[in-house]
Amino acid sequence: MRALGMTALAIALFAGWEARADEEEPKHRRRPLAAGAAVVPGLVVHGTGHYVLGETATGHRLLAMEGIGAAGLAGGLAGLAITGASRRFAGAFGLLTIAGAGLFLVSALTDLYGVLAPEGSRGEPLRTMPYIRTELGLRYVYDPNFEYRSFLVQGIDYRLRGFKIAPTAWFALNDDNARLMGHVGYRFVGPRPDRRASDGSYFDIDAGLLHHRYGTERFSMTGGEVMIKGRLDMALLGRTLRGSFTELGGGFGLQSYRYFEIADEGNTLLLGWFAWGFYIGSGNEVMVYYDHRHDDFAAGMKLGGLGAVGSGVPGHVGARGTYFFTDDWGVTADAQIGSAFVGGASLLFRHGATR
Structure with a gap:
């Protein structure tokens, strides 16, 4: 986890330096590079695509989501192993595992979406439900x-x-x-x-x-x-x-x-x-x-x-x-x-x- 954090910090610093070095460059020109970064190393360090795009705050949030998800996934699996998947604890640890896996995967998909989806084609939700x-x-x-x-x-x-x-x-x-x-x-x-x-x-x-x-x-x-x-x-x-x-x-x-x-x-x-x-x-x-x-x-x-x-x-x-x-x-x-x-x-x- 320490190595993961150091890698994310280095990427964030690089992205911030790159944005300051060329502030006039429109962000859409960096999208191809950001899309590639969202895959490698982004599938390991979630939020990398947004760091490269210059959206460091969003990158921090996605990285935090990955960390919480990884901790939940590891904690849930460890709890199931330690308790032998006892009926007393299997429900709680099972839900923790599912939620952790969900946050881990969602943070990666969201990073990809954020750097790939065109600004003008994004949809909107229903704001009033049908009766x-x-x-x-x-x-x-x-x-x-x-x-x-x-x-x-x-x-x-x-x-x-x-x-x-x-x-x-x-x-x-x-x-x-x-x-x-x-x-x-x-x-x-x-x-x-x-x-x-x-x-x-x-x-x-x-x-x-x-x-x-x-x-x-x-x-x-x-x-x-x-x-x-x-x-x-x-x-x-x-x-x-x-x-x-x-x-x-x-x-x-x-x-x-x-x-x-x-x-x-x-x-x-x-x-x-x-x-x-x-x-x-x-x-x-x-x-x-x-x-x-x-x-x-x-x-x-x-x-x-x-x-x-x-x-x-x-x-x-x-x-x-x-x-x-x-x-x-x-x-x-x-x-x-x-x-x-x-x-x-x-x-x-x-x-x-x-x-």
Whole structure:
């Protein structure tokens, strides 16, 4: 860590000297050099691209984010190892590991975005949420362990001031399989139907119920969960980061598996989430994410080779894009990779959003 700090200091001093030596040079002329620096050595020392661009304050913040993330990742893994992943401590150390990994990766992606994204093409978030948003679409799920493949997806997201009610259902078209979810939540900070926000940042708490029936395999799963989740518009950390955002979330769940010929079996569920993305135009967005959830279709990541020791422990990764071509109508597409592949798209309708 000391060597990392000395390297960052040297880069910052060099960038500051270069900016003072040629103050008349427009920053856009240094963007190619900054983009290269954001990769080498920027993937190791996050914020390097901004140091070279002359945005030293933003570079400091990204480097600090990397340091906090690395410390959280190392501390979480060390805690799991020392405690033997005991049930008493696995949840706390697991969430610390997920949050640390998220901050570490997000700081690198944000550095790249800040030096590569053209100033005139950066998007803006919604500042007032729609009262209602509905979804109707199709998903394809490839899992060699199950018969299902195609699903009809339906969902509603209804908001009254800071409150949210959001039922969602997945129905298999070629198998006896159905996943029903219902969430209620409250938004403390951020865009709401009754209140315009200054940016897209928010902080939510959600509680949910879930029932998933595997009719062909003759078992079902029922559970409840609580999760906190937040988004930070990265423009708050620096002007070159305008148009990008990051998300973090965590929580816990309780589940009961019912086998049709056998007694029920209980289980706990660790929920963790981090994402990074950027806005397109006004109110549209693209993100990449990690979801630690293990009870959905993508579930846990399968690892080969030496990594097979931890196969199934990590969650799944995905990418999602949402685009509204009118004020009310839009589409969303999503792809996930874990122990199964999940992908598809939905038609969206909303009412009440303000850009």
